[in-house]
Amino acid sequence: MPVREMKVDDLPQVLEIQKALAFQDWNERQFCAEIAAGYALCVVYEDAAQFNTFNAPILGYAIFHLMGPDSELLSIATSAAHQRSGIGTALLDAGLSRLDFAGGDRIFLEVREGNAKARRFYEKHGFEPYAERKKYYADGENAILYQKTK
Ligand SMILES: CC(C)(COP(=O)(O)OP(=O)(O)OC[C@H]1O[C@@H](n2cnc3c(N)ncnc32)[C@H](O)[C@@H]1OP(=O)(O)O)[C@@H](O)C(=O)NCCC(=O)NCCS
Structure with missing residues (x-):
């Protein structure tokens, strides 16, 4: 590898x-x-x-x-x-x-709400969204928080 x-x-x-x-x-x-x-x-x-x-x-x-x-x-x-x-x-x-x-x-991450590629990638690997942080990024975009527990 x-x-x-x-x-x-x-x-x-x-x-x-x-x-x-x-x-x-x-x-x-x-x-x-x-x-x-x-x-x-x-x-x-x-x-x-x-x-x-x-x-x-x-x-x-x-x-x-x-x-x-x-x-x-x-x-x-x-x-x-x-x-x-x-x-x-x-x-x-x-x-x-x-x-x-x-x-x-457990492992956590945050990702821009509009980052569809990364969200698909994380979801494919068993990460689940559990919370949203409104206007988290400097440009006003929301963050989606993901966790993987298994
Ligand atoms: C997210 C990222 C790291 C994935 O890397 P990668 O080397 O393409 O990932 P892999 O080839 O191992 O996995 C591919 C999976 O990711 C998702 N994916 C990757 N590119 C995608 C695209 N253009 N459209 C939809 N889904 C996509 C899919 O689930 C895909 O699986 P599939 O091909 O079976 O549909 C890459 O898209 C990237 O570098 N993005 C820009 C940086 C970024 O946004 N990082 C995350 C935020 S910190």
Whole structure:
């Protein structure tokens, strides 16, 4: 599986993916803080043909806070040209496989109400909407809160 932990050296490519998708606006310092945080799992998906070779292109990334019953998916993205080929699923599984759902672990996330692609993706993977935050985003869009408990 061409998923590995994110390194600081990956950030130019990660920031490029984030910028092109324009779905979030984290700066390099925020990514560095996540990479350094003990409770965070930061992963990238490398082009399978070049996995673990020098300068293999990064096609997606995800950031989780793994805190057992209160884990969170903070960010997940696949570069536009490679979407719908299972990369998001592989990145998501890297985090979900660390959780013990039978033991009561849960994972939460929030997503823009109008982000149909991401909502379909989360629902396909067993996330259920449980609350709405009105006008949560700076542009006035609502956030939908999802959880996965099993
Ligand atoms: C959400 C996202 C990470 C999914 O990544 P992906 O690599 O395409 O995901 P996968 O190929 O593993 O999964 C595909 C599933 O996601 C959903 N999906 C992905 N693209 C979709 C689209 N264009 N239309 C409808 N559903 C879509 C579907 O459920 C699809 O399953 P299907 O092909 O059987 O219908 C990706 O769309 C993305 O990067 N979006 C922009 C960033 C973003 O909004 N991130 C989430 C908010 S933090």
